Amino acid sequence: MSTWYTLNACLSVLMILVFAFLNLFAKKRKRLHVRLGFLGIFISFGIITNMLISTGVVAPLFLIRASMYFWGWFAALVYLSFLIDITSARRSKYFYFSYAIPFALAILTAGIDVFWFHIVLLAGGTVTVGFFSIYFTLAWIRAATDNRARRDGEWMLMVFIAFGLGTIVSYTHQMTEVFWLLSIWYLVLHIAVHHLGITEHLSSPENIAIIDNVFDIVVILDHAGKIVRLNSRGFTLTGCSASRMYGNGLELLVSHPELSAGTRTDWLARYSWFDTGVGQSRSPSIDAWVMCDSGEEIPVDLRVLALADSSRRVSGYVVSATDMRITRQLMKEISDREYAARDLALSESKFSRLFYYNPVGILIVRVDTLEVAESNPAAEEIFEVESKTLKLKKLSGLGLELKNMTLEEFIKKMEEEGSVPELDATIHLDMQHVKVCRLSAVSIELNRALNIIVSISDVTRQEQLREALDRKQKVETIGILAGGIAHDFNNILAVILGHIGLAKLRIKDPHSRVPIEKAEAACLRAREMTGNLLSFSRGGKPVLGVCTIKPILVDFAMQAVSQSSTACLFDISRDVWAVRADQTQLGQVVSNLVGNASQAMDKAGIVEIRARNRDFSGMGVHRRPAGISGKVLPPGRYVEICIKDYGPGIPDKIRKQIFDPFFTTKQKGSGLGLSIVYSVIENHEGIIDIESSIGEGTSFILYLPAAVDALESENSGESGLKTASRRVLLMDDDQAVREAASGLLETLGFSVVEADDGYAAVVRYRDALVNGHVFDFCLLDQIVPNGMSGSECAKEILTLDPEAVLFLCSGYSDDPIFSEYREAGFRALIKKPYTLEELKSTLGNHLVS
Incomplete structure (x- = not known):
């Protein structure tokens, strides 16, 4: 490394550090100065680490190289942060996370010693810094508040482009040129921030165009209280020329007991209003006079607003003066009209009460703009918004959807016929919430303008009840059909399952049992289907018990x-x-x-x-x-x-x-x-x-x-059938069901006596008592067409023998007895169809010695 290289690098570092510390220790230091100071320090560290690499220092080359890249990337990031501050751009809330990027890029760049990789990262970083520099500077130029500020921004943009291109070209020749260009660029930033005042702005041409068209007198002052701008209204009323006004103090135009050339600054500080975001939202009123060129003094209502730059220092004032002569004339006219308004208020009071206390939602819509001009509390409740939110909303923006009619057809019908009779509509409040309503409308003239009065009734609740009733009727209609089918089908399945159970006991060969077991599985699936059908019918009435x-x-x-x-x-x-x-x-x-x-x-x-x-x-x-x-x-x-x-x-x-x-x-x-x-x-x-x-x-x-009361204790009984139980009375009106059930019971070791209805079962039970051959238990079918039912039969048998053991059986559960079978004297309920195993399990759980 040459001595000339070292000398240039050291002088560049020294120059940058001097101005960096001047920014860090400035008397009126702001965040902008702090960022500019650290920017200089990071640039200096980058140059120093570059020198260390060139000298071949003994320290690990990886650490030195990573340090150089770190300071370079970090300096670029701080420079972008400085640009955000100097241009007053909005900083993203995630910006501070970007400070972790230099650490990763430094390690990545130093760890991958590939030439093209370094070129790609360097080019990418250069393009990123250049893009955001130009982007923020152009945003500054577009948002500049006067011509001087706009020229400052344009000048900074040209200087940056010149220095940026110079730095890129110098990098391909000698590093010393890059060092000096960075040093000079840093010096230019220092001078621009400290001595040119490029961050202080006054008024913009757009604002001047606005204030020239307001009715009040508007005066723009600089920070010393001297006039820099007077709007057209001011020149018209005073008759003064711009040459006489501009550059002179406010006291030349405004007369106030406390205002003079010597007290101007204190007067502005005392009476000006500075928007701090709290307290009153308007500047205080000052009674003063505006002096005309003719010598006339115009009474005005004066208000003074202080302007601040990005550092919240006062950079100027805006003074507005309202001509009180017009105000006084208006006050007289208002007084005259108050008497006329009282009579009108009496008639409007009736309409107002009808409007505000009406339980039906009412919207008053302007015909020309289709905007809501007024709404009553009932309408606010229907649309679930406040009145101020509902006002000035267009009719199409309320989520209102008419049935069998578009909004355009609705408006056309209103224009042609003047009214729309009641029709159905829906209100889409959000993606999940929809209200059903009925709507009618009539046109009416209010305040000399044609309006539409729209009446809206919320019928969502009524529609829900109607739909619920329709749904219930559908279920009941299907249930009537399903219940009858399920009962007959269960009887058929009971016969099939009974004989399948008997066949399984008689066939010992496993291969021969396979088709029978498949048939049994199909019957069980069919039983499940009938269970689904019974859930619809009155026969699906639950057999209630206390369940955990x-x-x-x-x-x-x-x-x-x-x-x-x-x-x-x-x-x-x-x-x-x-x-x-x-x-x-x-x-x-x-x-x-x-x-x-x-x-x-x-x-x-x-x-x-x-x-x-x-x-x-x-x-x-x-x-x-x-x-x-x-x-x-x-x-x-x-x-x-x-x-x-x-x-x-x-x-x-x-x-x-x-x-x-x-x-x-x-x-x-x-x-x-x-x-x-x-x-x-x-x-x-x-x-x-x-x-x-x-x-x-x-x-x-x-x-x-x-x-809430304690669980009913279920008598689990014993797990197996008792050998002492031999005689069974079986009552069922269906002969096929009796044959199948008899076969199953006989297979289990019982002697079965059959009866085809309740009368026959009572006679057989009475005969058994007389002869001393008591039945061990009875299995009674509940539904017996044209005969005594199972529950009636049970009552007769219990009268004969209170200790009788009874089981209720049916494929249909329409009778209340099925949910209260214990109260009727039955030990258990056996639902048809049932398998041999299910019958054995139920009997075994409830028969005791």
Whole structure:
């Protein structure tokens, strides 16, 4: 390394450091000076590390090289920060994170010793610095507040381009030239900031064009209170020339007891208003006079506003003077009109009361602009916005969508006919919230202008109730058909399953049993379908009991996702109450909802299942939840169950249809799942609600009545059948069902006596008592067309023998006896169709020695 190189580098560093410390220790130091000072220090460090590399210093070359690149990159970043301050550009809130970039770039540049890589990073950095320098400077020029400031910005832009190009060219020749160019450029920045005052601005031509067109007299003063600009209104009223005004103090134009050439500065400081963002939002009023060239003094209302530069130092003043002669004349006219206004106010008061206290929403819309001029409180409640927000909004911007008519057709009809009769419409408040309303309109002249009075009634609640009623009627209609079919079909399945059970016992060969087992599985699937149908019908009335909620949620949810990759996340309160429900139907609800949630996430995701206690006792109707049907929960204690998925969500247009029977969006769906859920929850005197967001998922929320009292103790009995039980009385009106059931019971070791109706069963039981051959238990069918039912038969038998053991059996559950079978004297309820194993298990659990 040559001595000349070292000398140039040292002189450059010395020059930059001198001016850097002058900025850091300036008397009136600002943030701008601090950034400029550190910029010089970082440039100096970069030059010094470059010298160390050139001298071949003993320290690790990697560290020296990384240090040089670090100071270079950091200096570029501080220079951009300095430009943001000097041009008053808006700094991003994430800008300070960029200070971490030099560390990464320095290590990356020093660690990868590849020539082309260094060239790419250097070129990229140069382009970035050049681009933002030109960008901020051009923004400064465009935002300059007067011609002098604009010329300063243009001059700085030309100087930067000249020095920038010089630095790039010098880098390809000798580094000493780069050092000197950086030093001189830094000196130019120092002089521009400290001695040229390029950051101080006064008024702009755009502002002058505005104030020339205002009615008041407007005077612009410099920081010393001398006139630099007077608007056209000022010249017109005073008759003075610009040569006489400009350069002289404010006292030449304004007369005030405390204003003179000697007190001008103190007077401006005392009476001027500086906008600090707090306190009053307008400058105080001063009573003064404007002196005309003719000698006339015009009384004015004077206001003085102080202007500040980017450092919040006063750089000038704006003085506005309102001619009070016109104001006094206006005050007289106002006084005269007040008397006329009183009479008008009396008539308007009637309209105002009708307008503001009307329960129907009313909008007054201007015909020419279609903007809302006025709205009553009812309209604000319908649109869920304040009056000031609703005003001046266009009719098309209210989210109003007319049914069977476009907005253009609506306006055209108003122009042609002057009114529009009641029609249906919807109001889209946001993506999730839509209101249904009825709308009518009439044109009227108000304040000598044609307006439209639009009346809007919110009928969302009525529509929800109507839809709920329609949905309920659909379910009931299908239920009537489904119940009858399911009952007959269950009897047929009972016969098939009974004989299949007998065949399985008689065939020992495993290969021969395979077709029979497949037939049994098909019958069980058919039984599940009839169960779905019964959920619609009156025959789906739940057999209520006190159920612990946790095992139902866990067991049926895990069963629903067992054939998928979906995971269940449970959040069940430890003290969650029991519910009074049909465990089978409630499990079907959980299984359907969890299964749908899994399918919504393509059978891969997390289904959240939560349960907690909710006490709505003593709460008002508006504080209790309302379900999808609009029915509000009665006061009381409930268990809230929430099943949430993270699927695509349910669109608004089909949300009200998902509970309709046979409605489905799946290619292979039956459309019964959610209809069953709705029907079961309604039969349990609960409600169901839904929350869904497109792209975020869906939550189904169930509320079921809690059974706060202690759980009913279920007599589990013993696990096996007792050998002492031999004689059985079987009553069923269907001969095929009797034959199948007899075969199953005989296979289990019982001696079966059959009866085709309740009368025959009572006679056989009475005969058995007389002869001493008491039946060990009776299996009674509930529904017997044209005969005595099972519950009537049980009453007669219990009269004969209070210790009789009775079981109720049916494939239909329309009778209240099915939910109160214990009170009727039955030990258990056996639902048809049943398998041999199910019959054996039920009898074994309830027969005791």
